[in-house]
Amino acid sequence: AVSAGTDAGDSRGFLLSGTSTGPLGARASYLVERGTTLDLAGAQRALQRGNFRLQGRTTAGFGIAAPPAWMHLELTNPSGNPLAYRLLIGMPWLDSLDVYLVHDGRLLQSWRGGDARPGAGYLVPAVGYVFPVRLAPGRNELYVRAYAPEALMLPVSLLTTGDLEAAELGYRYRYGALYGFLLAFAIYNLMLFRGLRERAHLYYALYVLSFVVLSLVYTGHGFMWWWPQQTGFQRNGLFAAMIFYACAGFAFASRFLQLQDYAPSLRRWIGGLSLLVMVSMAVFIAAEFVRAAVYLAFGTFAVFALGMVSLGVFACRRDRTVGHFFLPAALCSMLGLSIGLLCALGLVTANEWTIGAVEIGMMLEAILLSLALGSRMRQQKRARFRAERLARIDGLTGLLNRRAFITDAAALWSTAVRHGRPMSLLLLDIDFFKQFNDRFGHECGDRILERVAKLLTQSCREGDILSRWGGEEFVLLLPETDLAQATVFGERIRREIECNRIAAGFQGPPLTVSLGAAQLQSEITLNDLVDAADQRLYDAKRCGRNRIVPPVAEQVVA
Numbered sequence: 314a315v316s317a318g319t320d321a322g323d324s325r326g327f328l329l330s331g332t333s334t335g336p337l338g339a340r341a342s343y344l345v346e347r348g349t350t351l352d353l354a355g356a357q358r359a360l361q362r363g364n365f366r367l368q369g370r371t372t373a374g375f376g377i378a379a380p381p382a383w384m385h386l387e388l389t390n391p392s393g394n395p396l397a398y399r400l401l402i403g404m405p406w407l408d409s410l411d412v413y414l415v416h417d418g419r420l421l422q423s424w425r426g427g428d429a430r431p432g433a434g435y436l437v438p439a440v441g442y443v444f445p446v447r448l449a450p451g452r453n454e455l456y457v458r459a460y461a462p463e464a465l466m467l468p469v470s471l472l473t474t475g476d477l478e479a480a481e482l483g484y485r486y487r488y489g490a491l492y493g494f495l496l497a498f499a500i501y502n503l504m505l506f507r508g509l510r511e512r513a514h515l516y517y518a519l520y521v522l523s524f525v526v527l528s529l530v531y532t533g534h535g536f537m538w539w540w541p542q543q544t545g546f547q548r549n550g551l552f553a554a555m556i557f558y559a560c561a562g563f564a565f566a567s568r569f570l571q572l573q574d575y576a577p578s579l580r581r582w583i584g585g586l587s588l589l590v591m592v593s594m595a596v597f598i599a600a601e602f603v604r605a606a607v608y609l610a611f612g613t614f615a616v617f618a619l620g621m622v623s624l625g626v627f628a629c630r631r632d633r634t635v636g637h638f639f640l641p642a643a644l645c646s647m648l649g650l651s652i653g654l655l656c657a658l659g660l661v662t663a664n665e666w667t668i669g670a671v672e673i674g675m676m677l678e679a680i681l682l683s684l685a686l687g688s689r690m691r692q693q694k695r696a697r698f699r700a701e702r703l704a705r706i707d708g709l710t711g712l713l714n715r716r717a718f719i720t721d722a723a724a725l726w727s728t729a730v731r732h733g734r735p736m737s738l739l740l741l742d743i744d745f746f747k748q749f750n751d752r753f754g755h756e757c758g759d760r761i762l763e764r765v766a767k768l769l770t771q772s773c774r775e776g777d778i779l780s781r782w783g784g785e786e787f788v789l790l791l792p793e794t795d796l797a798q799a800t801v802f803g804e805r806i807r808r809e810i811e812c813n814r815i816a817a818g819f820q821g822p823p824l825t826v827s828l829g830a831a832q833l834q835s836e837i838t839l840n841d842l843v844d845a846a847d848q849r850l851y852d853a854k855r856c857g858r859n860r861i862v863p864p865v866a867e868q869v870v871a
């Protein structure tokens with residue numbers, strides 16, 4: 314939205330044409346205020362003495378924890394009429410900003426801005442400080458004194474009202490999208506944490522939210538809209554959010570990369586250092602050690618940028634699948650963060666893209682991590698499903714175990730009781746299994762159990778519940794089956810096992826089974842039904858084995 318104006322001035326001045334100028338940093342000269350504080354007259358004298366220096370960059374940078382700096386810019390209006398412009402100092406986190414417009418050596422107007430002063434005068438969030446200047450015909454001079462203890466840069470340009478509005482609109486869309494996306498992502502992770510109780514989601518939500526707070530502070534959105542009078546909060550909020558962002562990021566990385574499984578001491582170190590950094594920052598803020606807070610915040614950021622990528626590499630080297638998702642995501646955000654840091658240190662020229670690199674990196678990271686979290690969730694779901702399945706299954710026969718039987722039977726039980734439907738239970742026990750085991754060995758015993766299980770599975774109808782009750786005992790719950798039908802079914806099984814030569818291959822007597830059958834009666838529990846069948850199984854054993862009780866002929870009396 315910004316076009317370069319006509320430049321026919323000398324290396325320090327700028328000839329205005331009425332259109333927007335590009336960044337004017339290379340046209341201005343600068344003086345860093347060391348020791349004594351200068352007022353306008355002092356700055357003018359320093360200029361005359363030749364103490365102002367060119368930086369030769371489109372945007373001047375003074376690094377972190379820098380003292381206040383002065384800028385002087387000559388603007389020549391060659392037309393016969395005043396030119397109205399918006400002077401844009403594109404740095405929303407300046408603590409103090411004094412702008413003086415001098416014409417023919419006379420002060421025409423001055424403005425005061427900066428977020429160390431209550432009220433958000435002249436601040437346009439994300440865009441910077443905007444002053445309405447009228448540049449009279451002839452030679453105008455701008456003197457700007459700026460101070461930002463965190464990181465000082467001075468992106469200066471003159472915009473027409475239309476170009477400024479277009480730029481503002483662009484920023485509004487950009488931050489609307491950024492905050493909307495990140496907040497939705499944070500809420501999504503908080504909900505996942507609530508449902509799954511997995512702390513990686515909580516830490517990620519905190520990490521994203523602290524970035525949003527950090528961005529609200531440094532773009533001035535928070536100061537403009539929510540806390541225009543709280544200058545202390547504006548300054549300390551930045552330091553606190555920087556530290557919290559890094560610590561939440563490390564906590565998330567430790568958890569997400571499951572460091573506790575293969576690098577528990579590294580995890581403890583990260584936790585300990587994070588705590589130390591947070592406590593130190595709290596002390597610096599309370600004691601108003603601003604320089605110490607600045608160094609700690611930026612130092613932590615640098616360690617964070619390196620640390621996140623190193624953790625990703627470490628996890629990949631340990632063959633952790635999550636590392637392969639994490640590393641590219643961390644690379645995106647850390648690249649953005651590093652560009653932002655270099656920009657703050659004055660090592661990279663500040664512009665819309667270098668200052669916004671952190672946000673772009675953060676968006677990319679969130680997108681990549683949402684894929685990673687999704688895949689991790691899928692993996693965990695599969696593992697949980699496997700574990701749940703294994704917990705229900707008898708390892709030898711592959712049938713349901715006793716616990717799973719009781720759970721599954723409960724559902725059928727209540728339906729049968731509610732609707733007065735018949736239901737029966739068969740308890741089956743292999744005869745003389747001990748002898749068989751003793752004679753042919755435990756291994757052969759196992760094979761027999763597997764074969765009996767297979768035969769029972771093939772004999773069952775859909776809807777029956779078959780389970781290994783324990784040892785060489787099996788149970789069958791038969792819905793929609795009365796006692797007569799159950800005993801017929803049980804008898805068929807008994808005969809099949811007897812004739813099927815289950816124990817073929819072993820030179821021994823044919824394998825037989827005994828069964829007890831019982832039918833659901835009103836007012837009894839599943840336990841009662843099992844007990845009744847067990848009693849009959851005992852009777853079957855007592856009466857010589859290889860039979861079902863009640864026998865098929867007695868169905869009517871049961």
Ligand SMILES: Nc1nc2c(ncn2[C@@H]2O[C@H](COP(=O)(O)OP(=O)(O)OP(=O)(O)O)[C@@H](O)[C@H]2O)c(=O)[nH]1
Pocket residue numbers: 709742743744745746747748750754755756757758759762783784785854858
């Ligand atoms: N191979 C094998 N044997 C098992 C398993 N579970 C239990 N057993 C054996 O099954 C045998 C059951 O013996 P008992 O309870 O005396 O019953 P039985 O020999 O079948 O005699 P009756 O039931 O009275 O006909 C024991 O020797 C157990 O060690 C298993 O998973 N594999």
